[in-house]
Amino acid sequence: MISLDSKQKQSIRLLPLSQLLSGQSGKIVDITSGWHLRRRLNQIGIHIGDQLVVKRNTVLGGPVLILIHHCEIALGKGMAEKIIIHLNE
Amino acid sequence: MSSVFHRNKRKQRHARHTRKHHPLIVLVGQPNCGKSTLFNHVAGYRSISTNFPGTTVHFTESHIQLDGTTFDLVDLPGIYSLNSGDRATEETMKYLLEKRVSLIINVVDASLLGRSLELTLQLMEYGIPMLLCLNMADEAERKGIVIDSTELSSLLQMSTVSTIANKGVGIDELFKQVFRDVAFKHPPIKFKMTRHVESVVMNIASLASPVLQNEHLPPRLAAIKLLEDDPYFLKYLSPIGDRLRGLVDAHSKKLAEAHGQPADMVLSAEYHAAAMYLFEQVATVRAPIKSWRTRTDDFLMHPFWGYIFMTAILLAFFVLVFKLGSFLEEPILSFFSRNSEILRNAFSSNSLLYHTIDGMVQGLAGGLAIILPYLLPFLLGMALLEDIGYLPRLAYLVDGFMHRMGLHGTALIPAILGYGCSVPAIMATRILSSARDRFIASVMAILVPCSARMMIIFGLVGFYLGGIAAFSIYLLNLVVIILVGAFLAKSMPEDTPGMIMEIPSYQWPRLKNLFAKTWLRMKDFILFAWPILIVGSLVLSLISYFHYDQYINKLLSPITALLGLPANVGITLIFGVLRKELSLIMLMQALGTTDVLAILSPAQVMVFTLFVVFYFPCLATFGILGRELGWKKAVLASLISIILALLIGTMGRFIVPIFW
Missing domain, CATH: 1.10.287 (Helix Hairpins)
Structure with a gap:
């Protein structure tokens, strides 16, 4: 895992998935969670390095709907906070 | 298609004894890949296929004959990967390790090929001959994905067959290839890692x-x-x-x-x-084809309109089921009341024989009066919502709210099924992965008034006190369920980071599939709950024949006294354990009149109904709880409901008179 200070983070556009807006896309660069969640994400085909598009994300605390590998997946907010995305230009 | 396959009508259990002689072929694939649809197509309708990921948790077996050879076909639960994590995966792993499987048909949703191949590669490690079935070829086309199956076949060194299972396309070819591969016994290659x-x-x-x-x-x-x-x-x-x-x-x-x-x-x-x-x-x-499927979600999953549509859809659903139910219930009840008159005339009404027969007929009638009018339309409607693919979207919409309670959106599905019958509702908790979630969802599901309890609410409170009173019971019930769910979730903290749920594409429902699924769910009720209903009814009839009711009333007098109800309604509470809806008829019998209000005050009617709605799940539900969650948890869930019923009933005793 690479640790970065906040300035660097901004410049390379790293964000938790939960903060992405509908329509934004990016690449998963890290999954900062425990063994169980990471495993569940891997099971459904979500891995570090994968590209995804956010289809829907609301401010209400509901799940984030993403499109990944041609499949729509709803991810709980708590989970989305632990997935770090590198935004596409 | 049916020309090739001769379904063997023998019972499923039979398969276990004869398996040794036939090649064993299993279907393995990710949830919602159309495995069960494929299975049903060749085996007759035995497996529940839905547009909700992860519905098959138990497996279904069948004998299939093709060109004179018989083989056993088994539909294993849908799994994302072979890394253990939930029951379905563990059961599949165990099955593959222990049974002598001749061939694995790895069913893949072709529109999700990239992701699905991970499971394929993992399956290849088991060393069992394999065949790849690229299902849902039409869905892949809609998403703009074109697959070179010859190339895939040569890369994996494995036969691949394209199918569209829900239209029956390619299934003949699939099974012809299956037979060739079974004879060939060629183990899969091992893929080389870095x-x-x-x-x-x-x-x-x-x-x-x-x-x-x-x-x-x-x-x-x-x-x-x-x-x-x-x-x-x-x-x-x-x-x-x-x-x-x-x-x-x-x-x-x-x-x-x-x-x-x-x-x-x-x-x-x-x-x-x-x-x-x-x-x-x-x-x-290539670019996906824009269709109504994607546009529909702009409304149904919209952060504002989504909830409006959700309320409208669910309300329409419940009103329709109730209207249809009350319309169908009339003739059934009158048919049986005519019959019981004939019975009474044929036998002397004081004989043991009469009580035995009458008890059983009552149980039969009670079951029928729930199944046909309420359960059937309810399950059919649910099947429709499910097959279209609305349920995962519903779970998505409510997840934010449920999460604040400490649960997932998915936990709502069993609760909704609970409005039909608690037995299939508890079966449905299998879609939840953690034991804690299953327990909480089960408790919530048994508190939901099932169609039998609906009959009491409408027959007693609705009839004597009016629609608003009946509606207020539903409202109170909903509030209590939410509070109990939240309380349980808080008191059993578990680090559940939230839901991960696939949102499948919308599908046109197939009529055959709808009815088949409804029938399979009804089977849970018919084979499990109905016999218990009949036996329960018989026991009750015998209790009244031997005049044990007075002892039971005495035994229950602390409860009836606490609730402020006359002691002679005690027996009806026992009836409620055996058959919820019987409480209503028995109440009238215990009181000796159909004019309930002549003896009970409106508040007492309300308290009685509240108690019956919340307390102890019926025996059939208890049985399924024990089977699904273990007996300890079944007892705990029941205790929770009894304590709740006592609490709410006693509170009702003092609060309700203010309104009525």
């Missing part, structure tokens, strides 16, 4: 193979599972699992150090990378 990982895996495999001598287990598979530190697998292999684990530790650490990730992640990344590579080799992706 050099370092591969050498570690092979190292461990060679260390493990002498220890594994007596197990039917490929050493390479054991090595991978040991590196993954798969808890289920280690338990499965114990005691030699511990010995092997000692061998692995050093390697596992080395692997983790070299790759900067834990070993299980390294392996997972290997499968993922290989699957993605394969996908890129064989698939061309």
Whole structure:
């Protein structure tokens, strides 16, 4: 895992998935969670390095709907906070 | 299609005795890949197929005959991968390790090929001959994915067949190929991981193979599972699992150090990378075809309109079911009341024989009066919502709210089913992965007034006190369920980071599939709950014949006194345990009149109904709770409902008179 200070983070556009807006896309660069969640994400085909598009994300605390590998997946907010995305230009 | 297959109508259980003589073929695939649809197509309707990921948790077997040869076909639960984590995966792993499977049909949703190939690669490690079925070819086309199946076939060295199972396309060819491959007995190739990982895996495999001598287990598979530190697998292999684990530790650490990730992640990344590579080799992706499917979600999943549509859809659903139910219920009840008159005339009404027969007929009638008018339309409606693909979207919409309670959106589905019958509702908790979630969802589901309790609410409160009173019971019930759910979730804290749920594309429902599924769910009720209903009814009839009711009333007098109800309604509460809706008829019998208000005050009617709605699940529900969650949890869930009923009933005794 690479640790970065906040300035660097901004410049390379790293964000938790939960903060992405509908329509934004990016690449998963890290999954900062425990063994169980990471495993569940891997099971459904979500891995570090994968590209995804956010289809829907609301401010209400509901799940984030993403499109990944041609499949729509709803991810709980708590989970989305632990997935770090590198935004596409 | 049916020209080729001759369904064997023998009972499923029969398959177990004759399996030795037939090749055993299993269907394995990810949730919602159309496995069950495929199975049903050839085996007759026995497996529940839905547009909700992960509905098949138990497996279904069938005999199939093709060109004079019989084989056993088994539909295994849908699993995303072979890393243990939930019951479905563990059951599948165990099945593949223990049974002598002749061929695996790996069913793949062609529109999700990249992701699905990970499971394919993992399955290949089991060393069982395999065939790849690229299902939902039409869905792939809609998403703009074109697959070169010949190329895929040669890369994997495995037969691939394209099908559209729900339209019956390609299934003949699939099974012809299955037969060729069964005869060929060609084990799948092992996919090579990147050099370092591969050498570690092979190292461990060679260390493990002498220890594994007596197990039917490929050493390479054991090595991978040991590196993954798969808890289920280690338990499965114990005691030699511990010995092997000692061998692995050093390697596992080395692997983790070299790759900067834990070993299980390294392996997972290997499968993922290989699957993605394969996908890129064989698939061309064009722009997806815009269709009503994508546009519909702009409304149904909209952060504002989504909830408006949700309320409208659910309200319309419940009103329709209720209207249809009350319309159908009339003739059934009058038919049986005519019959019971004939019975009374035929036998002397004081004889034991009369009571025995009458009790059984009542049980039969009670079951029928629930099944036909309420359960059937309810399950049919649910099946429709499910097959279209609305349920996962519903779970998505409510997830934010449910999450604040400490649960997932998915936990709502069993609760909604609970409005039909608690038995299928508890079966439906299988879609939840954690034991804690299943327990909480089950408790919530049994508190939901099922169609039998609906009859009491409408027959008693609705009839004597009016619609608003009946509605207020539903409202109170809903509030209590939410509070109980939240309370349980808070008191059993578990680090559930939230839901991960696939939102499948909308599908046109198939009529055959709808009815088949409804029938399968009704079977849960008919085979499990109905016999209990009949026996319960018989017991009750005998209680009244031997005049045991006075003892029971005395026994229950503390409860009736607490609730401020006359002691002679005590017996009806026992009736409620055996058959919820009987409480209503028995109340009138115990009171000796159909004019309930002549004896009970409106508040007492309300308290009685509240108590009956909340307290102890009926015997059939208790049975299924025990079977699904274990008896300890079944007792705990029942205790919760009894305490709640007492609490709410007693509070109602003092609060209700203010309004009525």
